[in-house]
Amino acid sequence: MFESSTIKDIARALNLSTSTVSRALRDSYEISAGTKKLVMEYAQKVNYRPNPNALSLKERRSKSIGIVVSEVANHYFSQAINGIESIANSRGYTVIITQTHESVEREKTNVQHLASRSVDGLLISLSAETNDVSHLEQLHERGLPIVFFDRVPERINTYKIIADNAKGAYEATSHLIRSGHRKIAHISSSAHLSISIERLTGYTDALHHNGLNVRPEYIKNCPHGGMIQEEVETAVKELLSLNDKPDAIFVAGDRLTMGCMHVLKKLNMLNPTMIAIAGFSNSDVLDLFNPPITSVFQPAFDMGQLATEKLLELIEAKFPVTEFERDILHTRLFIR
Amino acid sequence: MFESSTIKDIARALNLSTSTVSRALRDSYEISAGTKKLVMEYAQKVNYRPNPNALSLKERRSKSIGIVVSEVANHYFSQAINGIESIANSRGYTVIITQTHESVEREKTNVQHLASRSVDGLLISLSAETNDVSHLEQLHERGLPIVFFDRVPERINTYKIIADNAKGAYEATSHLIRSGHRKIAHISSSAHLSISIERLTGYTDALHHNGLNVRPEYIKNCPHGGMIQEEVETAVKELLSLNDKPDAIFVAGDRLTMGCMHVLKKLNMLNPTMIAIAGFSNSDVLDLFNPPITSVFQPAFDMGQLATEKLLELIEAKFPVTEFERDILHTRLFIR
């Protein structure tokens, strides 16, 4: 169907051997200037592009990296992806993006598929369902470079790029307290995720430092991180049906924040006089609400860039890397 | 670094030839049941995966398709991508997603890169800047299967999947008229895009059928489809500085709608008593506004699926296809 010219074609046309053409194109010292010019110009003319599959086969690398995120329709992830692409493309790598939709099964098949596609490395943010990471551990032990970002596992020893979730959560919760709220609930993704744990810490710290009690009935988890709207709905409704209703909610995720707002809207309570909301979100749409909603912004683009730099470092390392950092980037509180 | 076992390894371990192993794995009739069992079980044990690069090199296809969209952080496109993935993955294809950010230059490099990555086909929605499609025409003429969706070119003869933009625009505009608005402006992406033209047609038709005049000063274009917020800001401000200010705006795109709302918010005019908005958008966040904003919803997921089915049809066709349909899917007006 769609054939492009090969080194063989050039060699035949110019009456040279493939090795000469190959070397000429790579500007090897053992090819005369005249031949080089001839080859270069002809290659230019026929728009020669090296066949990436042949290269990958030969070099045993694909110059591609795999990305695994919950979903691209999430401002945090789409911004992170932009950061990843900016670095990867400038270094000659293709990225293959896959979505888990918060399902651990899809995470497994995606990772499996990427590995069999022989990507050179993996950039992963765990799905909300993922508790057991043995499917990743296996690959990692077999030598596949992996860098985690945002939602990172405890067990696997490699680079991890995260935001300062505890601090971000602390600031958001403190802001709600400063705004006069005392009964602050917390809705989060699945309890075992690193981000959930860290954000919970920030939340409870903020309550403690302000002399407030942590009330277990105020803390709700959505095991699918907002992918299943019923979970969010149940969480909110349970909070609202308490005898001592909360007057504010700190929501620990982009999609959860939106889901939460939809529920409140449905209940006709999307109004800070009814119940205030502050949450982690990278969406600028929060600006548009009246009154606007305070949010914790993660440096998603930077996190994507940093994660990619670390991954390429691993991929292109001459010797196995055994010392890994855990990079923590600052969040920003947008008070609205 | 990351080695996985090959057919050769299996052959050596089992004292067979590579061809026998290959055939055993593909359940060929000319291999005995015993050998098959042996090979299959050993392959299972060592977790054998065929090397996709070797396959691609041999079969001269990569089992991957390239996607070119403006950006994934756009609900229309992210939904379309989900549709594309659902079909592609079930048929054994990998998708490589690239973003133009509405730049024709990035479109060119992305397309070039995908082609040199030897994807089997391309799924494209043109960038807002793209007027000249000769870079795509070339590839198409050289035999690369391409299917366009959403923003489609006139010139290239292949499958095109679009929504009924004119009808959607007609309905949205009519809704604004029914709501009592008479001075309805229109903000759109770059004028040469197919979607812009069709939506403009729907808009003017609606005005005409309701006895209203089309006023050129009410029609504004943003050449970068909302990627450059200043363009949106200028458009809105120009509308608002007219002597006879519009009392409603029909906005022709997802990102534009958001951009437009940001401007109005800044001007403290995000309020239907000031100026009403209706627009094309696939985002459910519009639900959350008070009062909510009426929108035209495109069946993005279905469009993605259909486009992929058509593309795979082209890719897997035994004979060159010369008859192409232009599929038009229905939009849905969400009156809020």
Next chain:
DNA sequence: TTAATTTACGCAAACGTTGCCGAAAACTAT
């Protein structure tokens, strides 16, 4: 002029896989 060196190129193998062709081994028919 002859030998030693350098320059410029070709040959062949390898990466992992498939498929055509050939052939030993086993079976069937006479």
Next chain:
DNA sequence: ATAGTTTTCGGCAACGTTTGCGTAAATTAA
């Protein structure tokens, strides 16, 4: 028992590229 079939497997080439090695021709040194 012999010839003919079938079954089951191996050898080899090819996909496009790079690279180590070999070598004829050109250049330099003696």
